[in-house]
Amino acid sequence: MTQEQVARALEWSPSKLIRIEGGKNAITRTDLQALLATYDMTSESRQEKLQALARGARERAWWNDYRGEINDATLAFVGYAAGASYIRHFHGSVIPGLVQTREYAEVMSTGIVSPTRQAFTVKLRMQRQEELAKRQNRPRQHYILDEAAIRRHVGIKVDPVIMPNQLNHIADLAERDDLITVRIIPFSAGAHLGIYGPFTVLEFDGDLGDALYMEGRPGTTVMVTGDDESISEYRTHFESLLDVALSADKSVELIRQAADDLMA
Template sequence: MTSDQGPIVQSALLRTELVRLRKEKKLTQEQVARQLEWSPSKLIRVEGGKNAVTRTDLQALLRVYDVTSEARQERLQSLARGAREPAWWNAYRDELDPRFLNYVGYAAGAAYIRQFHGAVVPGLIQTPEYAEVLSTGKASEKGRVLAAKLRIQRQQELAKRQHPPRQHYIIDEAVIRRHVGIGIDPAIMPNQLTSIADASERNDLLTIRILPFSAGAHPGLEGPFSMLEFDGDLDDILYLEGRSGASLMITGEDDRIPEYRDTFELLLEQSLSADESIELLRQSAEQLMA
């Protein structure tokens, strides 16, 4: 069955399973390489995602690991084919940070996206007009256009998936009170807020919660963050968003992942309910239009 998780996630799923198969056979990388007459560095690159896994190489590995089930072989070959597919976000590599695009690739295949933001509307729920205003600080005109285009294409690509991810956003009230775009078109921000409210009401997979000013100081003041969860045996990913060059993607057994998971739950407890959040979004839109 073809996956729609994108090449980065399919590659990660494939590599995770290959490592598990090797460890189940109690084989070291050197032992496997010796059996296949490979250099140890080749297997290290394959398991580390530096080399694509060809059909021939995968068949060779599965023979060493005694994987005889046709269904399992086909599933792994399907992952390998998907991992070799060109990524739609490659079109942005010349102008945008490749580390952020790597995160984009993982988010494109996530099953659950959670994010807190205290400064701007999260990219996956931005309108094109709002996204364009936020991109005005890019160094080049091309970079500005591509940054705005990327935000909208991410939304479109997620919507195409057979099983789109659940998305859960916590937004500080400061975000919805800031009249972004007022000097260009005063309707940009009210339309953005109305768009969020409408989308939340019609999409069962989208939840918006507003963290009100009345919550006072809160852990989210340390900065925006995102968490990704996946179908399949992949670790969660934590993305700490910063200024250009300062963002950080964290995975594996890092202690910060459960810490931020707890932080998200704490912020939820301090936030308005989903219905109250939608009501506040619409009220703020009306006030900004007045």
């Protein structure tokens, strides 16, 4: 059916249907039921699943509590990542937020923003971890880090054990959680595509397209969705980085060794 045919059958304006289909307007239970009847969707289980999705879409997202304190590009990324089925992330100098300890997160945000903004930044990172852990179908998380990210003694001026504890934490996650993989690109690999900056590729269930987040300082982060060619390019970049990274087991060994070296 064309949009004009559907709108005519429901006695709606075409613009109303276009706004609903484009995600510009939330859909009411009554309107969704009318659409399902028009499309001859008679399966009760399918109808209930779609109604549940509609209810969820109308609920206030938990990350909206941070609006005004965290920039919009970051919150857009948080929202996308909250529903992703697969998270691929590369960083050349910092441990990823979803596997950071609170102490590491506090040190990493010190001096970059005001004390008030710092508290919100750390709280957001910790809540992201909590919310993903509560999901019924948790996402697969695949991280690639440059060796520099595990060698810098972050927090040494505050507490020398912050970084060793962080490294052992990420190693523990990689060993006990089948959904988390951590790979390290050793210094011996030389230059690689990751030196141009950190990035995250998000994959979703169903027919939803991937999304790309290119991280930078506040105001320079970029969220890319839709059919943008850079999304597939960065997926290819991620695979090429895997080619020069250590195996998962060797990576954990190196992380443990780096933690021991920082404690020596």
